[in-house]
Amino acid sequence: MDNLGLVAAVSIAIAGITMAIGSIGPAVGEARAVAQALNSIAQQPDEANTITRTLFVGLAMIESTAIYCFVVTMILLFANPFWNYFISQAGR
Amino acid sequence: MNISPDEIVFIDWPGWGQLNATIVYTWVVLFLLVFICRSITAKLTSQTKISRWQNTLETIVIVINNQIREISRQEPGRYLPFIGTIFIFILTSNVLAVFPGFSPPTGSLSTTVALALSVFTAVPVYGIAQNGIGKYLRSYIQPTLFMLPFNIIGEISRTLALAVRLYGNMMSGTVIVAILLGLVPLFFPVVMQLLGLITGVIQAYIFAVLALVYITSASQAQKNNQEMKGER
Numbered sequence: 001m002d003n004l005g006l007v008a009a010v011s012i013a014i015a016g017i018t019m020a021i022g023s024i025g026p027a028v029g030e031a032r033a034v035a036q037a038l039n040s041i042a043q044q045p046d047e048a049n050t051i052t053r054t055l056f057v058g059l060a061m062i063e064s065t066a067i068y069c070f071v072v073t074m075i076l077l078f079a080n081p082f083w084n085y086f087i088s089q090a091g092r
Numbered sequence: 093m094n095i096s097p098d099e100i101v102f103i104d105w106p107g108w109g110q111l112n113a114t115i116v117y118t119w120v121v122l123f124l125l126v127f128i129c130r131s132i133t134a135k136l137t138s139q140t141k142i143s144r145w146q147n148t149l150e151t152i153v154i155v156i157n158n159q160i161r162e163i164s165r166q167e168p169g170r171y172l173p174f175i176g177t178i179f180i181f182i183l184t185s186n187v188l189a190v191f192p193g194f195s196p197p198t199g200s201l202s203t204t205v206a207l208a209l210s211v212f213t214a215v216p217v218y219g220i221a222q223n224g225i226g227k228y229l230r231s232y233i234q235p236t237l238f239m240l241p242f243n244i245i246g247e248i249s250r251t252l253a254l255a256v257r258l259y260g261n262m263m264s265g266t267v268i269v270a271i272l273l274g275l276v277p278l279f280f281p282v283v284m285q286l287l288g289l290i291t292g293v294i295q296a297y298i299f300a301v302l303a304l305v306y307i308t309s310a311s312q313a314q315k316n317n318q319e320m321k322g323e324r
Binding site for chain 2: 050053056057060061064067068070071074
């Protein structure tokens with residue numbers, strides 16, 4: 001396989017793997033956080049406002065790990081620097 | 093498909109710069125906000141009967157004030173201009189994303205990095221204004237001198253995280269809709285647009301809250317340390 005095909009194949013495969021693994025961790029983390037928050041709200045409904053606000057901020061911070069993986073995937077798929085480099089090499 | 097509005101170029105001056113969609117839509121948002129606010133605040137009254145627009149603005153300011161007071165446990169006066177501006181700018185550009193043809197400027201890494209850098213500079217500015225330069229610099233070697241590199245790395249990495257979080261969330265919304273338009277054209281993208289609206293509002297809130305937490309922690313940490321020493 002030539003360099004270009006290799007880069008394309010590896011990029012696409014790694015993009016899929018990144019998304020797959022990168023969504024497992026945050027999913028488990030968010031599930032635990034939400035379950036705990038629901039428990040707390042059930043025990044202390046008066047504090048629901050504070051709990052919900054903290055929960056949202058926490059969820060966003062947990063979710064950002066998944067978002068990093070997504071950004072890397074998008075870069076690999078649509079703005080791949082290695083792909084562009086080999087294209088410019090082939091153009092010479 | 094464009095991964096960022098930076099790639100939509102309206103006018104290109106070679107060797108000098110280019111006018112891309114990010115800049116134009118940022119101008120649109122700025123113009124909209126300034127125009128609305130100017131036209132409302134031109135006729136503010138302190139009488140018992142106020143216009144409904146003044147009522148709207150007062151509600152927004154009071155809500156932001158209350159949130160700042162609850163989160164930072166301090167008087168919101170000095171934080172309101174910075175946090176409120178960031179929140180309203182991000183909120184407006186995220187919500188305007190439902191208009192066809194408008195691509196939110198927050199979906200471009202340049203805008204979010206600029207916003208994150210302004211938070212990055214606001215932290216020492218507020219910290220020094222509150223505690224003085226000596227106390228602020230001393231907070232970097234808390235609890236020991238060995239933590240200095242980690243404190244600095246933390247400062248930089250959280251700025252990066254702030255920028256990439258907002259960019260990733262906004263970009264994912266547009267990309268998902270673009271992909272779904274190719275698969276199930278008619279109905280499902282509308283649902284994802286709704287989801288994108290929710291994420292947009294939440295992300296604006298989270299950006300503002302995190303900026304506030306970073307800014308107040310620079311002054312708060314100092315206070316807690318003093319209290320702990322006083323107790324001993």
